[in-house]
Amino acid sequence: MTATYITLDYLDLGLAALLLVLNGALSIWLRLGLERQLLIAALRMCVQLGLMGLVLKTLFAVVSPWLTGLAVVVMVAFAGREVMARQETRFRGFWAYGLGTTSVLFAGTLVTVFALATQIQADPWYHPRYAIPLLGMILGNTMTGIAIGLNTLTGRVKRERAAIETMLALGETRAAAFRPFVRSAVRNGLIPIVNAMSAAGVVSLPGMMTGQILSGVEPMEAIKYQILIMFLIAGGTALGVVTAVHAGALRLSDARHRLRLDRLAGN
């Protein structure tokens, strides 16, 4: 392996930032009104990534299971918030946040720990240099899948209320009455990862693989890693979406097999 890693200095970043200035100039010229948002988004990115760099530097220096665990909790909490923010119709009360977050936590950590314990075999297994990036990639995709899945479920159930209630009134169980909608919600939640796998290597070069190649890793090695990550992401997303959608369907009904749209906000 030839380590031909090229470090960047701040001048390089400054030069790249000129492109952003060009963006801003275009926005003013075409009156897009985006220059302020562009500036804020760019500043946010720099600050957030800068902070992340400091956090990772510290985490890697101490290799503490507690600090790594804390980082995991914060990441999951943000992922859960993001799931909630992407819902057109939210559940009432705790469930608005709790349903997505619990599913993200369950699927994301399970798959990450599985990978760390069996395929990566870092020493110690919770080493943040492996745990945090892995979890980050798995969480990001799981979160998207869950957000789409839950959004599809609540939207379809609201729209198909009459059909569900008619089935229930005829003596169907809630599982039978919800089945078509649970199915389409799970399917929608899984489409992005299926598409990502189909397009990988042809249309898109996945970021992690490109990153490894840029840092001097042999392409075949980088690709093996990427394939592993894709499998982990697919597994995590499926697990998360299935959990979240089924929990959502249970929450939208009760033990007496009633449709409970009153548990959605604004109903």
Add this chain to the structure above:
Amino acid sequence: MLEVRALSRPGLAPVDLDLAAGEALALLGPSGSGKTLLLRAIADLDPNQGRVGLDGEDREDVPAPTWRRRVTYLSTEPGWWAERAGEHFPDAAGAKALLPPLGLPEDMMARPIAELSTGERHRLALARVLVQAPRVLLLDEPTSGLDQETTRMVEAVLRARLADGAAILFSTHDEALAARLGDRCVRVRDGRVETETP
């Protein structure tokens, strides 16, 4: 046969009702008075309090789907979950015989729901309920949107069920229908079941 004791839910004051086998009870009252709430509560489709029993058996002792097969609610706006009429029936071929007495052609089972008129859908939904031969029918405005002739046909089908020992609780705005089909009438106003007229 059907015993309702202190049944209540938000928007409905406690109700007591008794319905004997072969008996039809009409619920009369303006829109929004609580007729639908009462029918849905008996079918246990919304959270509610109180006791409801069928033939001496408590509703809470029976799984909800079983209860609803015996005590079936038919909405004014029934929903559909498949493309064609026949796909909504567990056994479309076996259910065909129910259609002509309701003024529906037998080949309706092959037609898409989207092509049916409101009145046809309404009667098809009734056929879907009758297929399961429930002990108690909870019908929300069973003849709304039907012309005189089809109203008479639906009434005749319901009378035949009464003769077979089913009980019917139905809501209506139509005093004449209440008098024709109902053995008794109760009025519902502001979520209260008021007078009972023999």
